[in-house]
Amino acid sequence: MAGSTGGAEAAGYRPLLFSIAYGMTGSVGDAEDIVQDAFLGLTRAHQAGTEIAAPKAYLTTAVTRLGINYLGSARVRRETYVGDWLPEPVVVTADRPGPAEHAELADSLSMAFLVLLEILSPVERAVFVLREVFGYGYPDVAAITGKTEPNCRQIFTRAKRRIAAGGQADSAPLARRAEGEELARRFFDAAAGGDMDGLLDMLAPDVVFHGDGGGKARALGTPMTDPRRVAQLLVGGLRRVARLGASLRPARINGRPGAVIHDAEGRVVSVVELQLTAGSVHAIHSIANPDKLGHLGPVSDLARLPEK
Incomplete structure (x- = not known):
């Protein structure tokens, strides 16, 4: 070319x-x-x-x-x-x-x-x-x-x-990349380990969770804003995929700290991006719509909704 x-x-x-x-x-x-x-x-x-x-x-x-x-x-x-x-x-x-x-x-x-x-x-x-x-x-x-x-x-x-x-949007990468990645590591460790208190300490009081399933995968229909409910959603979701042999790998998502969740065969289940502000997690963006993950490789069916 x-x-x-x-x-x-x-x-x-x-x-x-x-x-x-x-x-x-x-x-x-x-x-x-x-x-x-x-x-x-x-x-x-x-x-x-x-x-x-x-x-x-x-x-x-x-x-x-x-x-x-x-x-x-x-x-x-x-x-x-x-x-x-x-x-x-x-x-x-x-x-x-x-x-x-x-x-x-x-x-x-x-x-x-x-x-x-x-x-x-x-x-x-x-x-x-x-x-x-x-x-x-x-x-x-x-x-x-x-x-x-x-x-x-x-x-x-x-x-x-x-x-x-x-509204406000973080349109620039974090100035302290290592600090953000360390916070993300602790955040995902707490979620995977079921540490509710640890998660709540890292979630901003006005945290917002956005989930995109596109009607094809399990996801919230509307944004979730209550920190405790967000923490419960994260813990429950990671427990479910862990029981099915899935794993979580750190990644940079649109220049921000995040993770890619793979199933036991290495196929992509979902992608999670964290928006960090002042040392806490201000917003979470989770993409499970398989149509939006295909460019990352084979996509898992763990998050797919059953056929009607």
Whole structure:
């Protein structure tokens, strides 16, 4: 692919392009498809004899506009989504570092931040992601989105206001990574060991648990906010999967501490991301919908709902 699209230089843009597409869609698979389509467009342009003076700008524009088109149909699907919608997780583990090209820039796109972006229109989301997450200047944002620079400024201001009104989201990776991973280790150890007091000490008073099963796996229908109930849910859930031979492996989920739960045969059961604030667990995002885990490898049927 690199040779047919302008060489290694163009291929080197993949991490950025994936992260923009992922920030637009919240879907790993669709982001990869969008990036692939952008490269195919560049290939066709070269084959047609069109000179592309700035491949990076061409590809970024293609990815952003494909993302805007994608969101038009995705919004309709998400309005009928069963239960709590969460993005597909970007997972990096010690034994499975890939997709490596996704990891670095996707760190800036936490679960909470991506959920909050859902309140924006497709164009608002594009302008906000390009400006706020990736630091593009307004002239570049205008060129990429096809809007005027003054219009982009207005769109960004409006989007930022809507995001602020929608709630707080940790949109940056933890500054002290080792500290966060140690807290996550103690948290999951307490949950697996049934240590309710230990869990409650680590849960923020206003903790929120979000579970995404998509109507295909066991999950909460609505967010849970009571710390004791959250602790009971975690202990009960980990006990159940442990009885079935499942195991929990630490991982970085969208740049945050978390874990991947595998069954006895190594297939993925669910992914859990922790949002940490001031030394405590402020939010928990659990994805069990098998449709959102397939990019991580074979998916277990432990969490699946029985066929009706």
